[in-house]
Amino acid sequence: MASTGAPQWLSEDEKQAWTGLISLILLMPGQLEAPLRQVDLTLFEYLTLSHISDAPDRRIRMSELAFLANGSLSRLSNVVKRFEQRGWVIRFPDPDDGRYTLAELTATGYQMVVKAAPIHVRTVRELVIDPLTSTDLAALTRIAAKLRVVPPGLAAQHD
Template identity: 50%
Template sequence: METNEARWLDEREREIWIALASLLIRVPSALHAQLQRDSGVTFFEYQVLAGLSEAPDRTLRMSILAVLADGSLSRLSHVVKRMEKVGWVTRRPDPEDGRYTLATLTDAGWDKLVDAAPGHVAEVRRLVFDPLSKAQQRQLQEIGRRIGEAAVAAEPEP
């Protein structure tokens, strides 16, 4: 008979976890607040605009964009629908496979991103890079990579 005995965190691990959990909550919240205040977009909307801006022809399948923006396809569809209404994004069936939908960043969407980017980058710099030495930044990169790989490995197969 197998038991599922928890491997409880020791005091040091608990403190590390609390610090990480706080970071995972506070940094996105601060970035969201800055973007809303200065540009009238959400952090998720910014991620959508940025993801499209870096794609060839500023176009991606919605399913790929959802992964890049770290959201569900349903959430992305609602956001892109709103972005279409203000002229930042267009959607059309993928000519290579009609089961997919392509999202394309318009010139107006590009302009919105260009307007929002300087404030966003300044806030990222203030929150993430300025408090750390170059060595700590490299450590953070490695830590983020390892934790990210562990999270991806733990995801269920589609």
């Protein structure tokens, strides 16, 4: 919430925390994505495929997938359309509730996940997991949960 009064300037500790966070937000995605170029995937594309592969029967509602992949439905729809063209994913109405669309990973799509996953996990270990202690990991998990931004339409589903 923005205040109309005088700004409350950041203390030195707050500036350091903010600078560290914004550096992670701006720099980490590129560092995580670069190795995935070997298999011609962006980070968002890999996360999308990975989340579908982790879902029961490798099938998930598009709205849930958008939440998990941290993307808008329109961005996700464009990516899944490209996946359909490559034969990696099929989309169809949810038989339990036709208001929703399901995305299902094909065998070819699953093979792409199998190919890309070792690249991604090596990078995550190198850049994020290995440099941190178990205490650091617990703190990171706690902080990420506190700062998690949920898109308005999905907030009720994930409270």
